[in-house]
Amino acid sequence: MKENLNYMKFNTKTIHGGQHHDPSTGAVMPPVYQTSTFVQTSPGVHSGYEYSRAANPTRTALENALASIENGTRGLAFSSGLAATDCVLKTLKPGDEVIAMDDLYGGTYRMFTRIYQDYEIKFHFVDMNDLEKFKSLFTENTKLVWVETPTNPLMKLADIEAIAKIAKEKKVLFAVDNTFATPYLQRPLDMGADIVMHSATKYLGGHSDVIAGALIVKDEALGEKLHFTQFATGATLGPQDSYLVLRGIKTLHLRMQRHCENGQKVAEYLNSHSLVDKVFYPGLDSHPFYNIAKKQMKGGFGGMVSFTFKSGKKEDAIKFLENLKVFTLAESLGGVESLANHPALMTHASIPEEKRKEIGISDDLVRLSVGVEDAEDLIADLEQALV
Numbered sequence: 001m002k003e004n005l006n007y008m009k010f011n012t013k014t015i016h017g018g019q020h021h022d023p024s025t026g027a028v029m030p031p032v033y034q035t036s037t038f039v040q041t042s043p044g045v046h047s048g049y050e051y052s053r054a055a056n057p058t059r060t061a062l063e064n065a066l067a068s069i070e071n072g073t074r075g076l077a078f079s080s081g082l083a084a085t086d087c088v089l090k091t092l093k094p095g096d097e098v099i100a101m102d103d104l105y106g107g108t109y110r111m112f113t114r115i116y117q118d119y120e121i122k123f124h125f126v127d128m129n130d131l132e133k134f135k136s137l138f139t140e141n142t143k144l145v146w147v148e149t150p151t152n153p154l155m156k157l158a159d160i161e162a163i164a165k166i167a168k169e170k171k172v173l174f175a176v177d178n179t180f181a182t183p184y185l186q187r188p189l190d191m192g193a194d195i196v197m198h199s200a201t202k203y204l205g206g207h208s209d210v211i212a213g214a215l216i217v218k219d220e221a222l223g224e225k226l227h228f229t230q231f232a233t234g235a236t237l238g239p240q241d242s243y244l245v246l247r248g249i250k251t252l253h254l255r256m257q258r259h260c261e262n263g264q265k266v267a268e269y270l271n272s273h274s275l276v277d278k279v280f281y282p283g284l285d286s287h288p289f290y291n292i293a294k295k296q297m298k299g300g301f302g303g304m305v306s307f308t309f310k311s312g313k314k315e316d317a318i319k320f321l322e323n324l325k326v327f328t329l330a331e332s333l334g335g336v337e338s339l340a341n342h343p344a345l346m347t348h349a350s351i352p353e354e355k356r357k358e359i360g361i362s363d364d365l366v367r368l369s370v371g372v373e374d375a376e377d378l379i380a381d382l383e384q385a386l387v
Ligand SMILES: *Cc1c(COP(=O)(O)O)cnc(C)c1O
Pocket: 080, 081, 082, 083, 105, 107, 108, 148, 152, 177, 179, 180, 198, 199, 200, 201, 202, 211, 212, 213
């Protein structure tokens, strides 16, 4: 058995963190334990596994890897990113209040306002950079602070350390959706957050072939509570999908390095294009949150770039998206291939138009998930599509 290598550096951890060779065969990669149940030699006497909703060895291998790369003590793997978020929300009670960032993944916003509001949980949406306003929203019923940074699709940032300090003072749980940055760039638990959430569908999986989610925590009691909620309500990740995400994590550092390089090049190209108005990318020094980005994102600024057109016209955005040849017009992000998306008509259509306008998701906004192809080919594709 391999010793625990959790003290090692990040690139080593993506490959070895929390992992050991299969104890029965020595298989280097954990087998896909495609089983629902496990033998007991006498009632209640078993090898540690009873029923795969509670635990499955392939999922355990993934969960240990997740805990390792985010510097947590416990990882939990879910059937989707939203199932992971849902598990956190299920720990709340009617009357509880949540303070959330005002620019969130559309599905998160939809869950908060169209599911949990009906269970009498109150949500406050706020610009987290206005820390005074943020502080003023706490009441004795506040139980959770929910932040996404960078946000989808406007690449707004929130200062994780500053928010963690306030949440700690108020003794309120603080969760960070770390899907866009991944632990390669930022590790919220090290900055004082209590819970890290991922849509593992995106960069962790990395190959656009699986829907999965994750929660990672440092506090063991909180990990146990979340595991109980997951076990009691059932949104666990199957063994095959667990294997795919685990396999993805092993190249996370290599892919992220290239996503960052390509993202920076594409952002700089767009920033100098005559038809382009605003470019939203944390690695541009013109970005309003560049200073926070430099402080809390290490090693680059990711592969997500959004932009608008000088004309301000929706038709121009649509024409551009139809013209693309290398970028694929599709929802989702974080895979090896470059994708393009029209937030107002696609990923963020569930946000009411008025609300979209208020937060700045205009009809000429395009979001790119810059993949790991050759940057020259990606830029040539943008060049021929921007006419
Ligand atoms: C995709 C996404 C989610 C939801 O995850 P699913 O795996 O699609 O359920 C949540 N947050 C962010 C930032 C995302 O991009």
